[in-house]
Amino acid sequence: MPETSAIVLEPTNNFLSFVQSHTGENITSCYQCGKCSAGCPTAYAMDITPRQVMRGIQLGLKDEILDSSAIWLCVSCQTCSLRCPREIDIAKIMESLRLFSQAEGRPPAQREIAVFYSAFLQQVRLFGRLHEIGLAITYNVLSMHFFNNIKRLPALLTRGKLKLVPQRTKGSSEVRQIEARVKELERKSS
Amino acid sequence: MSRIGVFVCHCGTNIGGVVNVPEVVEAARHMPLVAYADANKYTCSEVGQASIRDAIREQRLDRVVIASCSPRMHENTFRRTVAAAGLNPYLLEISNIREHCSWVHSDSKDATAKAIDLVRMAVAKVARHESLLPKQVGLTKRALIIGGGITGIQAALDIASAGHEVVLVEKEPSIGGRMSQLDKTFPTLDCSACILTPKMVDVAQHPNITLLTYSEVKEVRGFVGNFEVDILKKAKMVDYVKCTGCGTCWQACPERIPSEFDMGLGSRPAIYIPFAQAVPNKPVIDIANCRYEKYLKWKETEEGPEPPQCRICEGVCPTEAIDRSQKDEIITEKFGAVVVTTGFKTFDHSVYGEYGGGRYPDVISSLELERLMSAAGPTGGEVLRPSDGSHPKNVVFIQCVGSRDDKVGRPYCSKVCCMYTAKHAIMLREHDHEVQCYVFYIDVRAGGKDFEEFARRAQDETGALYLRGRVSQIYQEGKNLKVLGEDSLIGRPVEIEADLVVLATGMEPSDNADLIAQKLNISYNTYNFLIEAHPKLRPVETQTDGIFVAGTCVGPRDIPDCVAHGGAAAAKVVALLSQDSLTTDPLTSIVDPMKCVGCFACKEVCPFNAIDEQVTRDKRTIASINESLCKGCGLCVVACRPGAVNLRGFTSQQLLSEVLTLVRG
Numbered sequence: 001m002p003e004t005s006a007i008v009l010e011p012t013n014n015f016l017s018f019v020q021s022h023t024g025e026n027i028t029s030c031y032q033c034g035k036c037s038a039g040c041p042t043a044y045a046m047d048i049t050p051r052q053v054m055r056g057i058q059l060g061l062k063d064e065i066l067d068s069s070a071i072w073l074c075v076s077c078q079t080c081s082l083r084c085p086r087e088i089d090i091a092k093i094m095e096s097l098r099l100f101s102q103a104e105g106r107p108p109a110q111r112e113i114a115v116f117y118s119a120f121l122q123q124v125r126l127f128g129r130l131h132e133i134g135l136a137i138t139y140n141v142l143s144m145h146f147f148n149n150i151k152r153l154p155a156l157l158t159r160g161k162l163k164l165v166p167q168r169t170k171g172s173s174e175v176r177q178i179e180a181r182v183k184e185l186e187r188k189s190s
Numbered sequence: 191m192s193r194i195g196v197f198v199c200h201c202g203t204n205i206g207g208v209v210n211v212p213e214v215v216e217a218a219r220h221m222p223l224v225a226y227a228d229a230n231k232y233t234c235s236e237v238g239q240a241s242i243r244d245a246i247r248e249q250r251l252d253r254v255v256i257a258s259c260s261p262r263m264h265e266n267t268f269r270r271t272v273a274a275a276g277l278n279p280y281l282l283e284i285s286n287i288r289e290h291c292s293w294v295h296s297d298s299k300d301a302t303a304k305a306i307d308l309v310r311m312a313v314a315k316v317a318r319h320e321s322l323l324p325k326q327v328g329l330t331k332r333a334l335i336i337g338g339g340i341t342g343i344q345a346a347l348d349i350a351s352a353g354h355e356v357v358l359v360e361k362e363p364s365i366g367g368r369m370s371q372l373d374k375t376f377p378t379l380d381c382s383a384c385i386l387t388p389k390m391v392d393v394a395q396h397p398n399i400t401l402l403t404y405s406e407v408k409e410v411r412g413f414v415g416n417f418e419v420d421i422l423k424k425a426k427m428v429d430y431v432k433c434t435g436c437g438t439c440w441q442a443c444p445e446r447i448p449s450e451f452d453m454g455l456g457s458r459p460a461i462y463i464p465f466a467q468a469v470p471n472k473p474v475i476d477i478a479n480c481r482y483e484k485y486l487k488w489k490e491t492e493e494g495p496e497p498p499q500c501r502i503c504e505g506v507c508p509t510e511a512i513d514r515s516q517k518d519e520i521i522t523e524k525f526g527a528v529v530v531t532t533g534f535k536t537f538d539h540s541v542y543g544e545y546g547g548g549r550y551p552d553v554i555s556s557l558e559l560e561r562l563m564s565a566a567g568p569t570g571g572e573v574l575r576p577s578d579g580s581h582p583k584n585v586v587f588i589q590c591v592g593s594r595d596d597k598v599g600r601p602y603c604s605k606v607c608c609m610y611t612a613k614h615a616i617m618l619r620e621h622d623h624e625v626q627c628y629v630f631y632i633d634v635r636a637g638g639k640d641f642e643e644f645a646r647r648a649q650d651e652t653g654a655l656y657l658r659g660r661v662s663q664i665y666q667e668g669k670n671l672k673v674l675g676e677d678s679l680i681g682r683p684v685e686i687e688a689d690l691v692v693l694a695t696g697m698e699p700s701d702n703a704d705l706i707a708q709k710l711n712i713s714y715n716t717y718n719f720l721i722e723a724h725p726k727l728r729p730v731e732t733q734t735d736g737i738f739v740a741g742t743c744v745g746p747r748d749i750p751d752c753v754a755h756g757g758a759a760a761a762k763v764v765a766l767l768s769q770d771s772l773t774t775d776p777l778t779s780i781v782d783p784m785k786c787v788g789c790f791a792c793k794e795v796c797p798f799n800a801i802d803e804q805v806t807r808d809k810r811t812i813a814s815i816n817e818s819l820c821k822g823c824g825l826c827v828v829a830c831r832p833g834a835v836n837l838r839g840f841t842s843q844q845l846l847s848e849v850l851t852l853v854r855g
Contacts (some may be wrong), residue, residue: 006674006683009655011584011626029650032658032679055680058655 013060022189029086030054036080036090049111050080050090053097066091071097099186115142127183128172133162133167148186192317193225195251196309197242199233199258201288208292208304213255213434216459217306221313225249234264239271251278253319255312257285257305278321278775280839285312314851318844322776327818329415331767333358336407336524336706339367341756342531343389343740347531348760351397354767357400357523358393359407359421365390365469367533368742371557372450373564373571375749377644383467390469404474408520410528410709413818414736415772417525418571423517425476428461432511435463435471439503439512447479449568453558455576456568461503461512466566473501475512482514527736527763528710530720531756532703534742536695537592537600544663545588545693551577552671553664553691556607558684559614563621573621575690578669579650582689584622586673587611588661593696594709602717604696608635611694612648619652627654628686630661630675638748657684664691697746710737718746730759734798735842738762741805747812777839778820779827785834786812792835800824
């Protein structure tokens with residue numbers, strides 16, 4: 001953590017209780033062994049490790065956690081959750097932290113990842129399933145990496161791996177209903 | 191002429207793999223006085239031992255050399271072997287050709303030559319061996335226990351229940367020790383008094399136990415089975431035959447003195463029992479603080495203003511039990527065994543200037559918190575800040591105060607602090623749900639049954655925030671305390687505003703533990719913890735036979751360990767006292783009365799106090815060896831200038847013949 005100023009500990013840790021109640025995970029039980037961080041395939045790129053994320057929550061360092069790149073670089077591979085000796089679902093907590101960060105309108109520390117998530121959901125919203133070319137174009141434009149992966153396009157097209165015209169699923173309206181329901185639940189819980 | 195038998199052991203390949211055993215046997219056959227030599231694959235096996243017994247009978251051997259492993263390994267085994275064949279067991283010499291030869295050499299030729307030399311030396315020595323007979327001495331079937339804490343109580347009850355008499359000496363007016371000061375005990379949160387006081391009462395009521403409270407051991411003489419101990423019985427100024435423990439006197443006494451039992455947080459009168467469940471439940475008069483005793487002292491000199499006479503206790507006592515004629519008294523008792531259970535005190539944290547050096551009233555020790563939490567304590571069990579009597583909400587605990595700290599000369603771990611701090615965090619939350627606890631720790635050492643689960647409970651269920659690091663400073667800011675430390679897990683300094691800071695002070699031996707050890711002639715380490723005979727295999731014995739140690743006087747340990755330790759010491763004492771006589775090892779020093787000049791250089795060097803003075807018929811004072819105390823170390827032999835002292839089994843003549851054989855080739 002680049003920050004070195006003193007942490008002034010307050011008797012009530014709202015951030016800890018908030019995260020615990022929303023995830024149902026007992027974060028106080030983390031004893032900081034670091035097995036999550038040692039096994040994490042993306043920890044090398046994170047600003048703070050998953051262990052430090054857990055400690056930050058225990059200490060109530062809300063801003064530093066929600067603004068960290070770590071929560072965005074987590075790819076939800078669940079290695080940490082599977083291995084945690086204290087049975088904490090760390091991947092679930094990481095996912096929740098991304099949601100909390102978005103709900104507060106914080107600029108994501110890894111903008112491209114947030115952009116990718118929204119581009120993905122937009123495709124699902126439109127067609128009930130993923131349209132790869134649509135996702136690629138939306139992501140490249142929004143992330144301003146206009147020529148990202150452009151070299152792979154001819155090979156993917158000639159082998160019929162990409163469909164130019166989007167296909168709709170039969171249940172696209174149900175998928176939209178699912179999304180609406182999730183939104184409603186999120187509204188209620190926050 | 192002796193007929194010596196030599197038996198060389200292969201020890202599988204341990205010896206045989208390096209030393210050429212047949213060559214050693216062949217060489218032995220040609221040594222002077224050797225009548226027979228043979229080899230065995232494993233001499234210690236039943237077959238090997240039988241071959242020795244047969245050879246002794248068939249070859250009419252009168253002395254035996256066994257070339258094998260270290261005598262520490264099998265000397266006793268082989269002594270029994272030769273004794274079974276009718277030889278005196280001390281007509282045996284072990285030649286160590288394993289640890290001293292085959293294990294430390296790789297060259298077979300050299301190792302074989304060395305083995306032959308070693309055997310030749312042993313042959314030369316055993317030729318001068320004499321038959322030795324162990325002696326029998328009687329013993330007193332009584333045990334003395336020094337210290338009436340939980341360890342001493344357990345040992346006393348166990349020895350007494352086995353049918354032996356026990357005298358329990360305690361320097362305070364009541365038994366119970368440190369455990370009686372505790373509120374609850376980890377990890378079960380049993381009420382300490384509830385589980386301790388029944389045992390205290392058992393001690394008082396046991397027909398085999400004599401309780402000597404307010405008493406101290408002054409001097410110890412004698413040896414295993416036959417100790418003679420001077421015990422100082424301090425004047426209690428109360429006749430315990432007449433006293434009924436009604437409590438009228440201590441309620442009436444006008445004097446108030448800070449209570450030692452309550453760590454100075456409460457007060458007590460000058461005639462007092464330390465706590466309500468004290469055993470015996472009868473008071474003593476604290477002479478240094480009693481008003482009338484002060485008046486009597488003043489009257490001797492009449493210096494300064496006249497203090498008031500008081501004598502209220504005498505006036506109110508319904509049984510006229512106050513007896514001011516009592517004087518300190520020394521009694522002498524005989525014992526067969528002694529158990530030392532002198533216990534511990536907590537580290538004095540005032541050496542830590544950065545924690546206030548004792549200046550801040552709201553920085554307290556963990557034992558003080560125990561008294562504040564105890565329903566029988568000075569606040570009736572309500573945890574109140576010493577400064578203003580308010581309820582603390584933010585409580586910081588600091589672990590390892592006076593433990594794991596070279597700076598204050600206490601590098602060891604006190605073992606119990608992690609667990610009692612977890613207990614405090616859990617209990618403070620039970621007392622008051624608004625309390626937030628912070629615990630600064632270095633490691634949480636929770637080794638023990640249900641301990642880890644208990645330590646986790648403090649964090650998971652009571653929400654105590656554990657911070658890995660040592661606090662660097664505490665300072666007063668307004669009414670509260672500012673605590674500065676680092677959370678080394680996240681690598682950043684932390685600041686906490688605390689209402690109360692509790693220092694987990696470590697364990698150190700009680701005052702005068704070193705003096706008691708000196709009186710008993712047992713060892714102690716640099717911190718004054720007593721040293722056991724072997725840290726793993728002889729944990730309650732000492733280097734002095736008949737003296738046992740148990741509990742926290744040996745090192746930091748918790749209540750379950752102390753109870754087990756006290757029971758272990760009791761088992762050793764019972765085993766000793768169940769014998770009708772004690773057999774002494776005959777390998778002791780002897781004094782030649784004709785050569786001794788009475789300089790007593792031997793007495794100065796003897797580590798076992800085994801040298802006595804003796805007056806001969808021609809009125810010379812000479813040294814004599816107490817064979818029960820002598821361990822056969824041989825220091826006296828070296829110290830004796832006229833060469834009057836010899837060590838049986840290792841006489842100067844025997845050792846010289848070994849050396850001469852070696853140098854003459």
